[in-house]
Amino acid sequence: MKNSNGEDVVVMSLGFYHEPLIVENRKYDPKVKNTILQIITDFFENNKEMSTIYICSTSDGYGRHRRITFNKWYKEVDVPIEKFDCREAQAKEGLYASFFIRSDNQLKDYYVDAFYRSIDEYFPADNEYVAA
Numbered sequence: 001m002k003n004s005n006g007e008d009v010v011v012m013s014l015g016f017y018h019e020p021l022i023v024e025n026r027k028y029d030p031k032v033k034n035t036i037l038q039i040i041t042d043f044f045e046n047n048k049e050m051s052t053i054y055i056c057s058t059s060d061g062y063g064r065h066r067r068i069t070f071n072k073w074y075k076e077v078d079v080p081i082e083k084f085d086c087r088e089a090q091a092k093e094g095l096y097a098s099f100f101i102r103s104d105n106q107l108k109d110y111y112v113d114a115f116y117r118s119i120d121e122y123f124p125a126d127n128e129y130v131a132a
Contacts, residue, residue: 001053001111001118009114011099012052014039033073044079044102051111056096067096080104084112090123 001009016036043052056066067085074083080103086095099115101108 001114002121003110003114004117009111009118011111011115012043012047012050014043014052014054037073037076037078040077040081040100041079044077044081044100048102049105049107051099051101051105053097053099053115058094058096063094063096064091067091067098070098074100082108084115086119086123087116090119093123095119095123 001011003009040052043050054070056063056070058064071083074081081100082103084099084101085091086097090097097119099112101111105111
């Protein structure tokens with residue numbers, strides 16, 4: 001990401017995917033949810049000053065579905081984090097990105113600003129933050 005001076009702002013990103021990449025018979029597996037929630041919980045318990053960004057892949061047409069699912073899961077995370085979503089206009093264009101940061105992070109405003117500046121640089125939209 002970039003700050004208001006155009007300098008790099010380092011954040012972590014977490015990635016995961018399904019093997020095989022093409023799934024014929026999609027079934028709900030609670031182990032996936034539990035695993036992802038545990039990864040996020042562990043990350044923020046052990047890295048209180050860090051933040052992370054995620055972007056839902058749209059390569060298979062399920063990016064919006066992933067965003068909806070992750071929004072539900074986020075509400076179950078057992079650490080004090082906040083989620084900031086890309087703007088609705090950007091989501092309508094197929095960008096499903098969000099930013100996680102601990103509520104007690106003293107640099108929260110700095111990181112949130114960098115998230116929106118960076119997203120807006122590549123996907124211009126309205127200038128309002130969307131906090132979850």
